[in-house]
Amino acid sequence: MFQQPVYLDNNATTACDPRVVETMLPYFSQIYGNAASRSHSFGWAASEAVDLAREQVAALIGATKQEIIFTSGATEAINLAIKGAYEMYAGKGNHIITVATEHKAVLDTCEHLAKKGARITFLPVEASGLIDLQKLEDAISPDTILISVMFANNETGVIQPIREISQIARKHQVIFMSDATQAVGKIPVNVNDLGIDILTLSGHKFYGPKGVGALYIRRRDPRVRLVAQLDGGGHERGLRSGTLNVPGIVGLGKASQLSMLEMERDIQHILPLRDKLENALLQLEQTFRNGTAQHRLPHTCNLSFNYLESEVLMMTYNRKIALSSGSACTSASMEPSHVLKAMGLSDEMAYASLRFGLSRFTTEEEIDFTIQTMLEGVEELRGKSIAWELYKDSLS
Numbered sequence: 001m002f003q004q005p006v007y008l009d010n011n012a013t014t015a016c017d018p019r020v021v022e023t024m025l026p027y028f029s030q031i032y033g034n035a036a037s038r039s040h041s042f043g044w045a046a047s048e049a050v051d052l053a054r055e056q057v058a059a060l061i062g063a064t065k066q067e068i069i070f071t072s073g074a075t076e077a078i079n080l081a082i083k084g085a086y087e088m089y090a091g092k093g094n095h096i097i098t099v100a101t102e103h104k105a106v107l108d109t110c111e112h113l114a115k116k117g118a119r120i121t122f123l124p125v126e127a128s129g130l131i132d133l134q135k136l137e138d139a140i141s142p143d144t145i146l147i148s149v150m151f152a153n154n155e156t157g158v159i160q161p162i163r164e165i166s167q168i169a170r171k172h173q174v175i176f177m178s179d180a181t182q183a184v185g186k187i188p189v190n191v192n193d194l195g196i197d198i199l200t201l202s203g204h205k206f207y208g209p210k211g212v213g214a215l216y217i218r219r220r221d222p223r224v225r226l227v228a229q230l231d232g233g234g235h236e237r238g239l240r241s242g243t244l245n246v247p248g249i250v251g252l253g254k255a256s257q258l259s260m261l262e263m264e265r266d267i268q269h270i271l272p273l274r275d276k277l278e279n280a281l282l283q284l285e286q287t288f289r290n291g292t293a294q295h296r297l298p299h300t301c302n303l304s305f306n307y308l309e310s311e312v313l314m315m316t317y318n319r320k321i322a323l324s325s326g327s328a329c330t331s332a333s334m335e336p337s338h339v340l341k342a343m344g345l346s347d348e349m350a351y352a353s354l355r356f357g358l359s360r361f362t363t364e365e366e367i368d369f370t371i372q373t374m375l376e377g378v379e380e381l382r383g384k385s386i387a388w389e390l391y392k393d394s395l396s
């Protein structure tokens with residue numbers, strides 16, 4: 001048997017892998033030195049552990065350890081990257097290109113800069129969730145300083161054509177940043193193969209601890225420079241002052257190492273389960289997948305159940321399955337998902353959407369239970385819906 005509710009909100013956060021927790025534990029009460037303390041063994045031990053973690057994170061994305069800056073997560077890394085680049089390259093221009101379906105950490109940071117005089121282009125997406133590369137190239141102008149396109153979307157799992165985007169950015173000598181928070185640790189991500197100049201990641205999205213993440217900043221071809229957004233002790237090569245979260249960083253390193261070793265196995269475990277779930281639910285009438293089927297993360301599935309309010313389904317069944325709607329971050333304000341809206345969905349279809357996020361810990365029994373619960377739940381709630389009744393009447 002398995003625990004209920006079945007946890008299928010892994011795009012919001014994953015469980016910390018027990019092997020990660022075990023690796024972190026000594027760094028709370030035994031090896032508790034400040035990694036910046038240079039005068040004793042407590043500091044040296046902490047500093048060595050951070051160094052190893054930096055190598056592990058760098059290895060996961062094909063970077064060198066000098067290119068990794070530890071932060072409190074992807075949100076901080078994104079803020080540092082976008083604001084830091086905007087300040088550093090003010091002499092070149094004030095134009096930033098991003099995409100309508102980005103995470104709020106990117107969108108809100110760009111909105112913030114817009115108030116300070118930045119010109120921001122929010123590229124649209126196709127119904128597939130993918131950007132149109134021609135529209136990207138057309139948006140570039142001599143004052144463009146940054147292109148920020150997420151690797152994979154947190155609501156739909158749609159993977160953007162990263163290599164093609166970086167080629168366009170290179171051709172126009174614009175820095176290319178990618179928020180790869182949902183992709184790193186789940187699918188192969190190599191900054192050199194893909195031509196990424198700045199990348200952000202967060203530990204808790206791939207079985208590491210919460211509150212720790214990293215920023216990758218390319219050091220050569222081109223050398224990217226950023227203006228620090230925190231002043232203080234000059235940690236992390238002056239880019240992120242503040243005492244390092246040693247246990248968290250150790251955990252992030254361990255999570256990176258495990259993902260490198262087990263990524264292939266994880267995908268082979270998760271993908272068939274995701275497909276089983278998706279195929280079973282798509283058998284329901286008036287049920288649609290959101291986002292392209294091909295270019296997609298293996299652990300994510302986003303479906304709209306027409307004539308159903310996903311909020312009601314989640315609240316009715318949250319003792320059995322822990323899910324979020326497509327609008328995870330905005331559900332508190334009851335706004336329809338900006339991602340699904342950008343893909344052309346109506347408010348109604350956006351409100352009828354659910355996101356299923358699987359993990360390396362998801363089991364087939366849990367997926368079978370989810371399928372059964374969903375099939376019953378959708379039928380039951382639609383049975384109470386006047387809109388559904390009218391739709392059925394219109395068919396007969």
Ligand SMILES: *Cc1c(COP(=O)(O)O)cnc(C)c1O
Pocket residue numbers: 011012072073074075076103105150152153154179180181182202203204205211213
């Ligand atoms: C979760 C997430 C973030 C933010 O990560 P935090 O750890 O909350 O800072 C940013 N972008 C994407 C795509 C995410 O999934």
